[in-house]
Amino acid sequence: MTLQGKHKCIENVSRQNCPICLEDIHTSRVVAHVLPCGHLLHRTCYEEMLKEGYRCPLCMHSALDMTRYWRQLDDEVAQTPMLSEYQNMTVDILCKDCNGRSTVQFHILGMKCNL
Numbered sequence: 001m002t003l004q005g006k007h008k009c010i011e012n013v014s015r016q017n018c019p020i021c022l023e024d025i026h027t028s029r030v031v032a033h034v035l036p037c038g039h040l041l042h043r044t045c046y047e048e049m050l051k052e053g054y055r056c057p058l059c060m061h062s063a064l065d066m067t068r069y070w071r072q073l074d075d076e077v078a079q080t081p082m083l084s085e086y087q088n089m090t091v092d093i094l095c096k097d098c099n100g101r102s103t104v105q106f107h108i109l110g111m112k113c114n115l
Contacts, residue, residue, distance in 0.1 A: 020045035
């Protein structure tokens with residue numbers, strides 16, 4: 001597996017504490033897990049974090065590949081019509097993954113970035 005193009009370097013990231021348990025990552029005997037955003041967590045802390053959510057606790061970027069989830073959301077939105085008074089409503093959102101702003105169609109099930 002190559003990290004080229006996917007890995008985001010964060011200088012001295014292994015010299016920081018795990019943002020979940022606040023223990024030192026560099027001297028720990030627990031294996032570290034590199035998130036797509038480049039931040040490190042202890043593997044055990046990462047696994048516990050996934051029971052409650054899917055975002056990096058430091059930068060809020062997705063800690064997993066969300067492609068399947070976004071496809072599922074698209075399918076559910078397509079199968080769930082909105083009430084007529086909400087059908088033409090749009091909202092401005094900020095994507096936590098790309099940091100882009102989008103104006104999207106409002107839906108009670110959720111919204112996602114257009115980028």
